[in-house]
Amino acid sequence: MRPAPPRGPVRYDGLVIEFIDEDAARLGALTSGQVDVIGSVPPSRAATVEATDTMRLWKVQAPGAAYSVVFNTENGPLRDVRLRKALMLSVDLNQLVDVVFFKLYARAWGMLTPATPHYSPAVEGSWPVDRARAAELLDEAGWTGRDGEGYRTKDGERLTLSWPYASGLQSKADILGQGIQAEAKKSGIHLRWYPLDVGTFIERTSAGRGLDMYGTSFVRPEPDILRFFLGSQETLANGGGNVFRLNDPGLDRLLDGAAAEQTPRRRADAYARVQRRVIDEALVMPVYVPTSLVGASDRVRGLAFDAAGYPLFNGAEREAP
The missing domain is CATH 3.40.190.10 (Periplasmic binding protein-like II)
Incomplete structure (x- = not known):
């Protein structure tokens, strides 16, 4: 048998x-x-x-950095925190992320994803879409005029932000960028979302000039990924991801202090302060959780x-x- x-x-x-x-x-x-x-x-x-x-x-x-739009706070219009906040408050990410990803991806509230150790839920709901407040901030920043297409102007200059991307992106990323562009227009912000060949894109991002923002994410199960993107010493020349050479001594102290904490509770509290500062200063616009x-x-x-x-x-x- x-x-x-x-x-x-x-x-x-x-x-x-x-x-x-x-x-x-x-x-x-x-x-x-x-x-x-x-x-x-x-x-x-x-x-x-x-x-x-x-x-x-x-x-x-995924743990690590959510897909986020990083702002150029050193050069160009987005040096003004009011413009950065106005753009963030103009985009209905709840609806946009649901539509693009068929309700399978969560919209991001902070630069860390919820799967990352010491993610702070306190950032959730902290910057909902509010175009009325966005309009106030743009007025305060002096962008009070309007051109024939409805975009904000100051001294005859249109409020234009440059957001290039490397050509060859998948259609979902392209649709997402177009959606953010359309949302920004509702507040009178001209967001130029346009493709560049890979070589030119790398050249521009390496220089940190010629663009006002760029999109990025990074998988790493460690909250210190925030220092990689935002620490003043973490420039591209030093092997980091601080493309726009952000130099914020106060944020550096928070990042270094959080990394040095030994006990889980104190480390979590320290990283919560970091995450809150990133949003309060509108250094990045978190978009979705990969x-x-x-x-x-x-x-x-x-x-x-x-x-x-x-x-x-x-x-x-x-x-x-």
Whole structure:
């Protein structure tokens, strides 16, 4: 007699990784059973995965820096904190992020994501859309005129902000940028969202000039990522991410003090102060929380995720057919 086939889950013998760039083809490989797990499930198709009995969807928020628009506080119009705050208050991120990402990504309130150690919930709800207040701030800053297209002016000059991006971005990022551009226009702010070839984009960002803002995010399970982007010593020349050479001694003291704290509670309190200052000074406009959408066959068991939100397969098993 032949032995009965094994019942229950069995360990995988190995892991084969395939690179399937096209969204539909990648999802098709999962639905057809050619693969057991896929990353980057298209947000537009996530509901299909969730509604299917043979598949499961994981939504894992990444730790680190949320996708944020970093402002040039050293050169150009955004040196004025009133303009930075006016732009932040002009954009309805709740609606925009829901529409672009099919309600699968959360809008961000702070530069740290909720999955990051010492994230402070106190920033949540601290800067809701308020175009009336945005208009007051623009008036206070002297941008009281209007041109024929409805944009704010001062001394005959239109209020224009330059926001270039590297060409070749995925359509979702492009749609998001266009949405923020349209929201800014409602307050009379001319936001130039336009593509540059990669070489020119790197040249401009490396110089920290010729642009008023840029978008970025970074996966790291550590709140000190804030110092990487905002510490005065963390310039590109020093290997950091402080593109616009922000030099805020008060923020430096907070960042250094938070990193030096030894006890979890005091460290959390210190980073809460940092996160609050970043919003109070409108140094960045947090937009959305990067989220990993992982689809898997319903027969996969034991799939886990590491501290950075990446899938772990060492304990994975496959239910026998």
